[in-house]
Amino acid sequence: MKVYLFILTLLFCGVVHAQTTVTGSVTDNTGQPVPGANVKVVGDSAGTVTDDTGKFTLNTSATPPFSIEISSVGYGTKTAQVQSNNQMVSVSLTDQENKLDEIVVSASRTPERVLESPVTIERMSQQAIKATTAASYYDGLENLKEVHFNTSSLSFKSINTRGFSTVANTRFMQLVDGMDNSSPALNFVLGNLIGISELDVANVELLPGASSALYGANAFNGILFMNSKSPFLSEGISTYVKYGQTTQDVAGTNDYWDVGIRAAKKFTRHFAAKANFTFLKATEWIAADTRNVENSNIIDNPDAIGHAANLDYDGLNIYGDEAKTNLKGVGQTLAAMGLLPNPDLVNLLPSVDVSRTGYAEKDMSDNKIQNLKADFSLHFKPWDNDFEIILQSKIGTGNTIYQGANRYYLKNFYMNQNKIELKKDNFFVRFYMTDEDAGDSYDMRFAGLAVNNMWKSNNTWFGEYAGAYIQSTLAGQTPAVSHMIARSVADTGRFLPGSPEFKQALAAASDDPNLQTGSKFIDQSQLWHGDANYNFKNEIKFAEIQVGGSWRQYIMDSQGTIFTDFDGPLKYEEYGAYAQLVKKFMAEERLKLTASVRYDKSQNFDGFFSPRVALGYAAGSNKQHNFRLSYQTGFRNPTTQDQYIGLDLGPTVYALIGSAPDNLSRYTEVRQVSQAGIDAGQPTEVTLDGNLAYNNSYSVQSVREFRNSGDASVLRKANFDLVKPERVQAFEVGYRSVINNDLSVDISGYYNIYNDFLNQVRVLTPLYGTVGTQTGAEAVSRGDLRTFQIYTNTGATVTSFGIGIGLSKKIYRNFELGVNYNHAQFEFDETEDPDFIPGFNTPEHRFKAMLGNDSVVKTAKFQLGFNTNVRWSDEYLWQSTFAEGMIPEVTVFDAQITMGFPTLKSVLKVGGNNLFGEDYLQVVGAGRIGQQWFVGLTINP
Template identity: 30%
Template sequence: MNQKLYLIFLFISLKTFSQTEKSKIIQDSVKKEELNEVVITASRRSENLMHSPISIEQLKSAEAKKMGSATIYEALENVKGVQIITPSLGFKVINTRGFANSTNVRFAQLVDGIDNQAPHLGAPIANALGANDLDIDKIEIIPGTAAALYGMNAINGLANIQTKNPFEYQGVSVQQLTGVNHVGNIDRFSPKVYSQFNLRFAKAFSEKFAFKTNISTTGGTDWVADDRTDLAPLANASTNLFGTDNPAYDEVNGYGNESANRKTLNLNGKNYVVARTGYRETDISDYEIKNYKADVGFYFRPKQGHELAVTYKTALINTIYQRSNRFRLDNYNLNQYAIDYHTPVFQVKVYATTENTGDSYNMRSLAENMDRAFKSDDKWFADYSTAYKNAITSGATVADAHRMARNSSDQGRFTPGTEAYENKKNELIDINNWDIGAALRVKSTLVHGEGLINWDKAFASFFEKIDAKLLSGFDYRNYIIVPDGNYFINPVNASENLTYQKYGGFTQLTKNLFQENLTLGATLRIDKADYFDATFTPQFTAVYAPKETISFRTSYQTGYRFPSIFEGFSNVNSGGVKRVGGLRIMSDGIFENSYTKASIDKFQAQVNTDVNSNGLTQAAAIEKNKNTIQKNPYTYLEPEFVKSFEFGFRGMTLNRNLFIDADFYYNSYENFIAQVEASVPNTNDPNLIPTALYSKNTQNRYRLWTNSKSKIYNYGGSLGLKYRIDQTFTALTNVTFTKLDRTDDKDGLEDGFNTPEFNVNGTLIANNIWRNLGASVTARYQNNFDYVSFLVSGTVPAYWSMDAQMNYGFKKGISAKLGATNLLNKPYTSILGGPSIGGLYYLSLVWETKI
């Protein structure tokens, strides 16, 4: 009996010991893997994460899938130092370190090192041309300038989405994610179905040949933008007309009633600013999302370490996009063709991206021209004046008279939902002239070539002796725009395409010292773009790693950003204001002969006050206030420039269960590329200029791309912690602090910082709670912040939200994930003018099998 008990006890002890040792081996291997995690984006060569010379964040696919985010791309919101703004459910924008906006031309986004921007925008349309969840291996992010190594205008950061190689990851994978949003009557919609389908197929036919293809479809109903805040609340302050009594009422998400659609009317001896009625976004926009993308790749390995990849990607986009205006993208098509050949010694990459905006349209132009299609501005304002005077004569109050005048003038207006309205809308969105239509018709191509050579691989024995590495690279880029006569023209030859070229190169030297505990690096880059002189971009780095689990880093970097195609070459009329690129070839003579809109607005307001409150005649008021008008002090575009100092620490402690990553930076910017509104009077007589600038009919109005005269300084830091509590639980948390330090020579043109000071994320992940059941919960908070844009400026409210998910791995390669983003369905906005974001509740099923 005692022997049996002893044998049973011995068996249990051995089994427990075996499980404990197995758990310890698993944990130790995971810690070792984390410690030696390889990244390539920070230095454009494979290196240990602990020894990276600059800040770099990494999100692996396996970790992202354990978070509540519906997709891996959206899980970037949980990464240290990353801010994501949401102009649309189908369009999310990544930014780091301040100066965020909905078209982030300061942040580059790559897929396997290939830029996936839409050429004429100069920025990506979220992940529309990127990889789907089944094909993403990991995402690396540089949260700071990457211009010295990449030269892609990446002065605020860069993301590189790395996909799964078909030689290493073979098989068939299928994912169906089905969800629901618009729950709980948070907007005009009842609950709507959201769906995403992903397919991946990869096969290596031999050690030399492999094939890969991916297909993805996304469908649903977008979040609604319906902010009714008045953007002109004081336009009629001198007549005490506020709120809904204000005849210049301009809703944030109402279009066709902006400043360009307003006129000052003298009615019964008083000056009133009156706007046309316009339409709300909810009346003129299509909120249906239908996005499709696919890619195919052929891979050839002639010998070990050598690989040739030939790939093709395509995307068809139907969603909402936001910049200075809100746009509906319909049948917007992107195609990309790429060839990449790399060896241990060198790499050559060539790709081309084509863009066709399809049937897309500008919502503001649509609203403006829907109004004008039933009655011209001159006729409408004349009818308004007559109706107002009749109402006053009949004994109406001033406020009621304005309401009666509007109702009278709007008689016959196209009514949303009617057949006549839909017919006129379809007609206008096919007219490629924003003075009378709303179409966005752009065709463009980006052609890019680059090469890298590892001199230390080519001459290994020499560089091993001096314990150093030398990397050189070059790149060439050409933007080719087909002039459409509305958005873009060729100012030299209207019959030829518009081209804009840039080329550059860099050399990077790194040297190990003190038995490789100290690594010093220096990079020098030179870039030259059409219309600009050559620029030099140096980078100096140092990494000190006294032992395997600790490293300190510091760097000094600079970066240039050349104007995008839109900033340099745009030539479009919008609501009576012509938006013109800032290159001299586009705007020659305008800067020198124009006056700033800010001073003209002030001048007009003072004239109205003197007429309405002080009894002056209009001519006398103009004469009194004419010195308020200021000449335009700005001039033609130059590249932006940033200088950045950075310090950081990485380390593992508590038996390597706690990973710590911290960074601090200080940036200074010059020559911010921004917009100024200015007008050229239709007279050269100095005595008549004030009178000409008082009326919109006697001036030509422009919105010009130029450089701010401000020097801007910002600083910040972030702290990320990852703690492996035990084999089941892991806690992740990070806090990011971003601060606009000061602005010297402030001129009001500097881009909005548009970034919360504090952004905090915390995630608790549980693996194998019971059998193959896992779960996680994420809490996220950001404080309120000032937001500045041409669409709307104001304060974005603080918000906090929660994401959660449960996942289970079945047999035969099937896994399920039940999750929710914004679990509590508390609507929030990430940018002004954008939509109100509610909860998304979903179930994702994935089936994977090897072949």
């Protein structure tokens, strides 16, 4: 009942204030419309943007007379007087460098200039979107200061800001029209696979730091806001068609298609609607890293590649070769079963591990990616003011590749978001749900294991290998030749990639959700979310005060293939509330204080507060020098996987176990004991659960020391607590200015202190015995151990720091030069937690530059422009649960030429990415990124 009363109160507040409507148009000095220009009431937060034809409609509670301010990137700011309601205003802007005058909302949940933002913020306007050198505006985000990409697939790119990120960046949030774009089950963003079409995107804002004080959990290291156009402001039918080609050493040269259409109509002043449809089709950046892997570490020695060099070879992008066993142990088993004519023949077998012959990743899928996005929305304005009701539905589906603990082919995945929102200039109430279906997705590592077992079981294959090795040795062959002969014999009957038998086996494996025999994973999880915000600007004048809150429920439904939900969906809830005050002081309001605090509570964890305080000071005669100082806090609740995953990645790999207290007993598995253990009186098989993983395990490092020394006294128990939320304290200073009206300067520095940093560690659980006893040590010596990867928090204090410098200047007429540099670094005391794997995954040094001119030629009938970008980053260490290794230094050059035809309302763009460069790597284990060129035609109404 309280919720309904709150909503009614918001509705009442939304209709009691009188409204003034201002309409108009904005053009440049040649008379051409300026789309995406900011129109703002001076001294008030009310504002809007111009549509593609340069027109705008502004509704405000201000009473005439008052002034409005019009600005746009690349133009000087103009002010116009409003003397009456329904006044028509026409403004012509002149060229000028003013990127920092753009209006942003995300930093404080209220409109303000970038120059006055209390924290670091990056923005991509409509003009920047049109000028991007990338094949899509989302890819173009990589050219922003603070942004670093982790590319898992040509269509799946993860944004990394300020470090500690993998492809699964659970420390970064992405909001699309206010909706969290994360997967309910995976808890991270799937790039732009269910985002906004470039025809419909109004602007993009990026906060690279902690933002939990306003936006809650997961706004930990950054948050991206993608906002779409209103059909009330941007009408008509627009479309684009892009064709190009991608070139990669492994995949060759392949076609690239991307098409989209947008239709929007303002039927009356009270009702409007829009629909978007986009479709992308291309060939994947194929992953083909054949380097050997040992405990996730890459072995860079080229001589170590292949079974001729390593009997237990495990190629990074080779699957099925994870199945391995000790050859002497196989002989002992055969002898015990009476399958050797003479038990003494076991002595001919060396005590070495041997792995099966695997399949390359390029053979485990069709390597084709697709992405279809559609969204529909109805917009109602029942009264003659800016109160609006929005009903929206978004759909995303297709094929792509995701890299987590394994490599996953997301085939025919489906994700749907439905929203109802009530909003006005001083409040919003929003409720939405996200529903996903993994479709025909499967784990390619398990697919390789399953296909191998279909043509010959592991027991049979290793048995034939041992038998052939013995016979070859008796025939006088050397060990190396005997191993070659043994593998050839054991591989007899192997399904060859591409053969009908192989295709049939792969289809069967990818359709089998039992990970003991197949590779399909099921995911039909959901997320339900509601949030509201109210700004008391109409009731309180001495300061701007806002309050808000949110509620969320996760429903995990993987039918036991990812989570321990084998007996039905698992659910849990989170909620939070916040308040913020913004107050300006001193003469000319030069000092600005922003203070906010948020309280959050998750069902499985204690609640806590997240404060934020920021001070900004505007110096100079025109307040053009802006200094800022802020203290922010962020937090991240353990994800659904951190709490409830229960995924067996195979007997020779490890199992993932979430640490929610009720999850430990829900996860169970049966493991086989070695023949030596059985001979010592242990049972043939044992049942393990999550409690043993957390409470009866050895640290990996101590087991390594024991194997090197043979001294059981070095064995140590792994002591890790159950997972809890992680927190960060972020200190930031910054300076922004526009100097001499043509040089934009943006400098920032930050220092982060992480507490209870969420961490994944591997532990070794004895199949029998207790840690600290002789029996447990005997299990270690016999190799009767099970590797578990568990979720916990490190006790080590982790810190990171960095600086960012951005400069932009008009160097000649409309030619613009921009450069930016980022330095990022982290520190922690390894002695505090030797098992901690930070996974910073960020270059220490990054440099980016751009040179462009959107109007080299500009007439009433034709406009010619161009843009170029170059990115450089140094070598850095990549760490993840799938693989660890070095990412080499790289330089990437992109360019585009744009030809506009105003009378035809169309733009032709020709561009290329990674021009003149070699294939490069951003994620160890993913495909190298090749070259791409494209030509695109966009037609706007």
